[in-house]
Amino acid sequence: MIAHIQEVVAMHTAFVAGATGYTGREVVRALLAAGVRTVAHVRPDSASAGAWRARFAALGAEVDSTPWAGPAMAATLARVRPTLVFALLGTTRRRARAAARHGVTESYASVDYGLTRLLLDAAVASGARPRFVYLSSAGVHEGTRNAYLSARARLERDLRASGLPFVVARPAFVTGPDRDEPRPLERAAARVSDAALSVASRLGARRLAARWRSTSGAALASALVRLALDPGAEGRVVEGDGLR
Ligand SMILES: NC(=O)c1ccc[n+]([C@@H]2O[C@H](COP(=O)([O-])OP(=O)(O)OC[C@H]3O[C@@H](n4cnc5c(N)ncnc54)[C@H](OP(=O)(O)O)[C@@H]3O)[C@@H](O)[C@H]2O)c1
Secondary structure, three states: OHHHHHHHHHOOEEEEEOOOOHHHHHHHHHHHHHOOEEEEEOOOOOOOHHHHHHHHHHHOOEEEOOOOOHHHHHHHHHHHOOOEEEEOOOOOHHHHHHHHHOOOOOOHHHHHHHHHHHHHHHHHHOOOOOEEEEEOOOOOOOOOOOHHHHHHHHHHHHHHHHOOOEEEEEOOOEOOOOOOOOOHHHHHHHHHHHHHHHHHHHOOOHHHHHHHOOEOHHHHHHHHHHHHHOHHHOOEEEEHHHHO
16 A cells, blocks of 8 residues: 555656745655655746755755746746646735835736736646646635635636636635744734634534635645546545544
8 A cells, every 4th residue: 555655656756836935945845855846937027036946956946037928938848747746836915016116016916816827828838737736825716806816716727727727626715824024914814713613613613614715835735736636636626624
């Protein structure tokens, strides 16, 4: 049985976009721990590209710095031929404000949707039919007017229409003291919400509590890798306890 699992894992190559993020770096670590050949994508314009390159290489990952442009990304995925593509990137209002100070316009539409769609198109064009593991968000639903959620709803729709095998994960707060950016408001909100949910759970609202409880990058990453490698997870949208 163990030999069979090792054989299955050895067949995989994972391409991780958003590898430098709080969740992405843990996904790289979890993939390598599982024995999966892992290509970590680091954007070429990253101010810390050298440090990330060294960090991922030390873990045993390959590092790719293809620019975020359709033909280049398609050529890379055609060469790497991943069996798994992880889409773990996204901006925040704070990042968008920082980019604007450098004259760059960033938004949920251009990064969370736009770059993920570029990756999806490249995955389709590669001909490798990788399983696309998409990190979406709790609360996504059709018709939402929230810009953050609607970027994800749109991408989920495109993913279903793409014909690629997929898994969608919809976590609530992804947070912990090990995040580089302090994000104090996010952590405080997660603490308050976790406390309220624990009361709700005791009062019987267990499913609601499970769906909205916060998780850490490491816990989410191990769930994403488990789902990515599970043939039974094909086409699933996973949230709550399924991501713990
Ligand atoms: N945090 C939460 O509570 C939460 C909850 C549900 C869903 N999510 C979603 O899950 C995903 C990952 O979350 P996270 O907290 O792990 O993210 P994170 O730590 O903020 O990392 C974001 C990743 O996206 C990349 N990125 C951001 N802007 C980019 C741009 N303009 N061009 C190219 N790459 C860019 C970053 O690359 P650089 O390092 O090079 O900047 C980094 O790899 C996001 O889509 C997020 O919205 C988050």
